[in-house]
Amino acid sequence: MKTAADTFDVMKIREDFPILHREVHRKPLVYLDNAATTQKPRQVIDAVSAYYSEINSNIHRGVHYLSEKATHAYEEARKTVQHFINAPSPEEIIFVRGTTEGINLVASSYGRQNIGEGDEIIVSAMEHHSNIVPWQMLCEEKKAKLCVIPINDEGEIIFEEFEKMLGKRTKLIAVTHVSNAIGTVNEIKKITAMAQQAGVPVLVDGAQAVPHLKTDVQNLGCDFYVFSGHKIYGPTGIGVLYGRRKLLERMPPWQGGGDMILSVTFDKTVFNALPYKFEAGTPHIAGATGLAAALDYVSRTGLEKISGHEQQLLSYATEKLLLLKGLRIIGTAKHKAAVVSFVIEGIHPHDIGTLADREGVAIRTGHHCAQPVMERFHVPATSRASFAFYNTTGEIDVLVSALEKIIHLFS
């Protein structure tokens, strides 16, 4: 029987990514830092370049030809996003700078409006700092309380603890779909089902999920879903906030300016409808068109094939890495995305990162903007290899042999 991965031609995909053919320190680049940001296919680079060389103009303002073209491209991009995550309507797609900005938007607008003294916001112990700090700031301002769902030794949410926490005072749950630090894929449907019973909205940080898993916000049952373009082969500086229309409509704008208003006098300003109410100022039009090109690329390739290939890389890497002396993997959840965080006894992650770099291998070392996760596993930092659909088992071999050399050097 043919599996999805059999029909997946990774070499053909690599041809589309110009940067994968460059060298670093006179060695072929092995890019394994995809959780930080992904590389861009020619199709995305071309879309951005075509936008600037052919239709660059401001949107929703001019009646001239270019402005209409640019407006059309921008709004088509919104629809591409809508279909990609199966949102009910394009008005529920708000373009932002990235995940961080999307979460801050919800914290400033929904949060300030709906969270008060003594209320509780629940996050998990595996959140990225961008899904912790905005809520901490809000809690401080409103004298509300931030509650943290603990995770077990494998790096999975402890649902019994979550259930205990969920109560009358809970006003919002903000959790990541996939952990950037340890790769855990969270059971979002289980969380939203419990939250719904308690009548609490759920924000999902999808930064690490959309590039790897087929995402359907209606099926997930979440109220807000946020992700960054640059982590799914699109440009930096563009991201998406999906929100349920009912919630978005009731939320106040968070930034004031052009595009977000219907009319302005010094007595009264009338805010624009969704999604423009939340898009003050000239947006990243080129970024939106680039993001749409990226999502088209992923859709054409097929997320099932992508995740099939990435899961193969994950098991191959896990198996090979565990053969190395003194290596321990942090994060061993049953359901993981293609992220391997590890420590090697007696060698600091930063030394590993610097030495691997000399072999052309780009991995991330440090706390991965998730210091509470490092604390949970009692390590100051880890090294992290994170894979994308253009990575190969051959590249994992290069990583492993670089690590062998490093272990030898330090022995």
Place this chain on the structure above:
Amino acid sequence: MSEASELYQQVILDHNKNPRNYGDLPSHTHSSEGYNPLCGDHYHVYLIMDGDTIKDIHFAGTGCAISKASASVMTTLLKGKTRAQAEDLFKQFHDLVTSPVEQTPDEDALGKLAVFAGVREYPSRVKCASLAWHTMKAAVDKNGQAVSTE
């Protein structure tokens, strides 16, 4: 790993594995704590000062090989030196790790410090190499106050 070994020279690997003057100095007169929040490097530097002279110096803590070796080498250089001499060595070290890569370091003048010339190629690691020195200076100048690289 030929190029990388320019940074990870045997001296550095050795000091990392067998750090000199490591551990608390119970009768210390001066101390400080240095922290690099970006990578979690965290050290204490303890000194026994006799007037202006460093009678003894120890360090303790955890971090990468570069930060640990630098702390270790520093303690071996500073024992018995005066405050002014220590500051002068710190300046030499600082000038070395922040000098342009093309510039050939004066190995004779630098002595043991010369092994850290390789750090110049890795701007992100200069802070690792400098942490112990900053901590030492804080201990001497502002006894008891912590320093941070950020």
